[in-house]
Amino acid sequence: xxxxxxxxxxxxxxxxxxxxxxxxxxxxxxxxxxxxxxxxxxxxxxxxxxxxxxxxxxxxxxxxxxxxxxxxxxxxxxxxxxxxxxxxxxxxxxxxxxxxxxxxxxxxxxxxxxxxxxxxxxxxxxxxxxxxxxxxxxxxxxxxxxxxxxxxxxxxxxxxxxxxxxxxxxxxxxxxxxxxxxxxxxxxxxxxxxxxxxxxxxxxxxxxxxxxxxxxxxxxxxxxxxxxxxxxxxxxxxxxxxxxxxxxxxxxxxxxxxxxxxxxxxxxxxxxxxxxxxxxxxxxxxxxxxxxxxxxxxxxxxxxxxxxxxxxxxxxxxxxxxxxxxxxxxxxxxxxxxxxxxxxxxxxxxxxxxxxxxxxxxxxxxxxxxxxxxxxxxxxxxxxxxxxxxxxxxxxxxxxxxxxxxxxxxxxxxxxxxxxxxxxxxxxxxxxxxxxxxxxxxxxxxxxxxxxxxxxxxxxxxxxxxxxxxxxxxxxxxxxxxxxxxxxxxxxxxxxxxxxxxxxxxxxxxxxxxxxxxxxxxxxxxxxxxxxxxxxxxxxxxxxxxxxxxxxxxxxxxxxxxxxxxxxx
Amino acid sequence: xxxxxxxxxxxxxxxxxxxxxxxxxxxxxxxxxxxxxxxxxxxxxxxxxxxxxxxxxxxxxxxxxxxxxxxxxxxxxxxxxxxxx
Numbered sequence: 001x002x003x004x005x006x007x008x009x010x011x012x013x014x015x016x017x018x019x020x021x022x023x024x025x026x027x028x029x030x031x032x033x034x035x036x037x038x039x040x041x042x043x044x045x046x047x048x049x050x051x052x053x054x055x056x057x058x059x060x061x062x063x064x065x066x067x068x069x070x071x072x073x074x075x076x077x078x079x080x081x082x083x084x085x086x087x088x089x090x091x092x093x094x095x096x097x098x099x100x101x102x103x104x105x106x107x108x109x110x111x112x113x114x115x116x117x118x119x120x121x122x123x124x125x126x127x128x129x130x131x132x133x134x135x136x137x138x139x140x141x142x143x144x145x146x147x148x149x150x151x152x153x154x155x156x157x158x159x160x161x162x163x164x165x166x167x168x169x170x171x172x173x174x175x176x177x178x179x180x181x182x183x184x185x186x187x188x189x190x191x192x193x194x195x196x197x198x199x200x201x202x203x204x205x206x207x208x209x210x211x212x213x214x215x216x217x218x219x220x221x222x223x224x225x226x227x228x229x230x231x232x233x234x235x236x237x238x239x240x241x242x243x244x245x246x247x248x249x250x251x252x253x254x255x256x257x258x259x260x261x262x263x264x265x266x267x268x269x270x271x272x273x274x275x276x277x278x279x280x281x282x283x284x285x286x287x288x289x290x291x292x293x294x295x296x297x298x299x300x301x302x303x304x305x306x307x308x309x310x311x312x313x314x315x316x317x318x319x320x321x322x323x324x325x326x327x328x329x330x331x332x333x334x335x336x337x338x339x340x341x342x343x344x345x346x347x348x349x350x351x352x353x354x355x356x357x358x359x360x361x362x363x364x365x366x367x368x369x370x371x372x373x374x375x376x377x378x379x380x381x382x383x384x385x386x387x388x389x390x391x392x393x394x395x396x397x398x399x400x401x402x403x404x405x406x407x408x409x410x411x412x413x414x415x416x417x418x419x420x421x422x423x424x425x426x427x428x429x430x431x432x433x434x435x436x437x438x439x440x441x442x443x444x445x446x447x448x449x450x451x452x453x454x455x456x457x458x459x460x461x462x463x464x465x466x467x468x469x470x471x472x473x474x475x476x477x478x479x480x481x482x483x484x485x486x487x488x489x490x491x492x493x494x495x496x497x498x499x500x501x502x503x504x505x506x507x508x509x510x511x512x513x514x515x516x517x518x519x520x521x522x523x524x525x526x527x528x529x530x531x532x533x534x535x536x537x538x539x540x541x542x543x544x545x546x547x548x549x550x551x552x553x554x555x556x557x558x559x560x561x562x563x564x565x566x567x568x569x
Numbered sequence: 570x571x572x573x574x575x576x577x578x579x580x581x582x583x584x585x586x587x588x589x590x591x592x593x594x595x596x597x598x599x600x601x602x603x604x605x606x607x608x609x610x611x612x613x614x615x616x617x618x619x620x621x622x623x624x625x626x627x628x629x630x631x632x633x634x635x636x637x638x639x640x641x642x643x644x645x646x647x648x649x650x651x652x653x654x
Contacts, residue, residue, distance in 0.1 A: 066625075071606075071621055071624060071625075073625075074602060074603075074621075074624035074625050077624070077625055077628075077629065078598045078602055078624060078628050078629070081628075081629045081632050082594065082598050082628065082632055084632060084636065085590070085591070085594045085632050085635050085636060086591075086594075088636045088639060088640075089587050089590060089591065089635075089636075089639055090587070093643070207626060210616070210617070210626075211614065211615035211616040211617040211622070212615065212616055213616065220615070220616030221616055222616050222617065222618070222621075223616065238610070238618050238621045239606075239607070239610065239618075239621070245603060245604060248603050249599060249603050249604070252598065252599065252602075252603065253599075276640065276643070276644055276647065279636070279639060279640035279643055279644075280637075280640045282636050282640075283633065283636035283637045283639075283640055286632060286633050286636055287633055290629050290630070290632075290633055293629055294625075294626055294629055294630070297625040297626065561576065564576070564579075564580050564583075565576050565579070565651070566575075566576070566579045566646065566647050566650040566651030567647045567651050
């Protein structure tokens with residue numbers, strides 16, 4: 001069977017599975033729609049959380065980023081996993097104990113203020129919408145690259161599938177499809193990694209292979225990689241820092257607290273039965289995430305080694321362009337690989353200076369082309385397409401639910417129309433979900449110019465606004481509404497200010513209002529890493545403001561006592 | 570113990586546990602993986618430089634263990650102070 005037919009078959013089968021699950025897991029109450037009925041097994045929830053969390057970026061781009069950054073790429077590995085420790089120890093069990101449906105609902109109740117609730121809804125919608133654009137693009141790209149279907153048609157098919165199971169099943173449908181999607185994506189990610197590790201090191205476990213010697217030699221894989229990269233003028237793979245130590249520190253911290261503050265991840269912990277389940281479930285989520293996140297650095301280093309080795313089989317002899325392998329030709333067609341024969345010798349020179357002839361090596365090919373580079377069978381290549389789609393669909397669905405529930409539950413039921421019945425709210429939530437899918441689709445068709453810069457914004461906002469408000473709501477009894485609102489607004493504005501100053505207002509280039517500043521002027525911290533600073537500003541401002549305004553009313557102090565109490569019947 | 574002092578003791582025990590675990594969280598990632606990485610890189614774990622290993626492998630494994638230790642210890646605390654779930 002040829003590759004295209006095989007890919008259609010495997011992707012078609014996974015889609016049929018998702019639709020089957022959607023029909024089986026329809027939601028009939030708001031509780032089912034918002035939190036899947038609240039009785040999900042902690043291991044199952046962990047798996048769903050892992051799929052919810054690992055997006056097209058984790059699946060397709062992260063290993064590629066690490067491959068080209070080396071040690072500097074560790075910020076993503078530590079940042080996107082370490083956040084779960086904070087989430088599990090500081091937020092998830094308490095928010096589960098509080099036992100409501102959404103994140104803004106907790107903020108609104110704890111700070112006895114609809115203003116706080118609305119501010120939280122705004123932060124939530126901005127971070128989730130910016131995040132969902134990336135998923136929609138991922139779906140379109142996966143279709144166009146693997147199935148040779150138009151980007152637009154691919155996007156429409158993807159939207160149709162999400163629409164079907166998210167509108168019908170809400171959190172319940174999303175949870176069960178995410179479990180299936182996790183299985184698809186982890187299988188698709190690890191199978192090529194195992195083959196490649198076996199090829200290079202003889203060890204089938206990529207995490208061990210990365211620390212092993214190369215087949216038929218006494219040289220360790222990482223030492224070899226350091227050596228050949230420095231030979232062609234790159235920095236050493238294992239020590240290549242991202243800008244400087246302070247920036248690595250701030251970047252990692254921003255990603256960690258941003259992760260802990262992302263509402264679509266937090267609400268997954270509302271779906272388990274007990275508080276103790278929420279704790280264990282966070283552990284399982286991280287186990288399932290760690291399987292991919294510890295494999296990714298192995299994929300990264302091995303792919304980089306394979307790439308350089310293909311182009312320069314040995315130090316004196318470079319690859320003749322006309323003898324390039326098939327995968328090279330295939331990926332040249334997509335524009336992700338680009339070669340320019342600068343010195344006209346018909347051979348490929350790959351260096352880190354002006355004589356470099358590999359003018360384009362897109363980071364995404366590291367995962368996408370990996371099976372081809374390693375000569376793996378066609379079904380493995382087809383699987384990668386299904387895995388990428390599973391990663392993008394599962395994250396999109398989780399984000400859309402967070403948006404829909406904030407609109408129907410927080411804005412409509414909570415603030416504007418408290419009197420609507422459960423039936424009406426359920427209909428409203430389906431309507432909000434449908435609207436969110438359409439909005440996300442629209443943004444996928446017309447990605448705004450600022451799409452590339454939005455990840456910084458999503459994590460920055462979550463870290464600087466939502467996380468501190470939640471954490472102090474639990475750990476600082478005295479925190480009142482004045483402090484929390486001032487803190488959220490301060491954290492938000494400082495982060496926006498910094499990101500916009502560097503990347504342009506609303507990401508429009510050349511609108512930096514303070515003139516042309518040296519990039520990263522604040523102690524060398526890049527805009528993507530600024531959420532941590534925003535969070536510190538939030539903490540400081542809220543504590544200051546709360547210390548000279550009134551203590552919260554008694555029923556709020558009781559509420560805080562209550563979520564801190566040991567769990568009893 | 571009155572329910573108030575009991576709740577208080579539970580909360581203090583919880584804070585202590587969380588602080589210890591967060592210290593370890595900080596040490597394996599921010600210290601071993603970032604601040605002390607050059608120092609640790611002179612040691613090796615198989616083919617890995619030790620600092621590099623912490624940054625790309627070791628910290629993640631430790632995170633997983635930390636969450637399960639937390640869940641387990643909290644369950645014990647709940648049984649000790651409350652009446653279990």
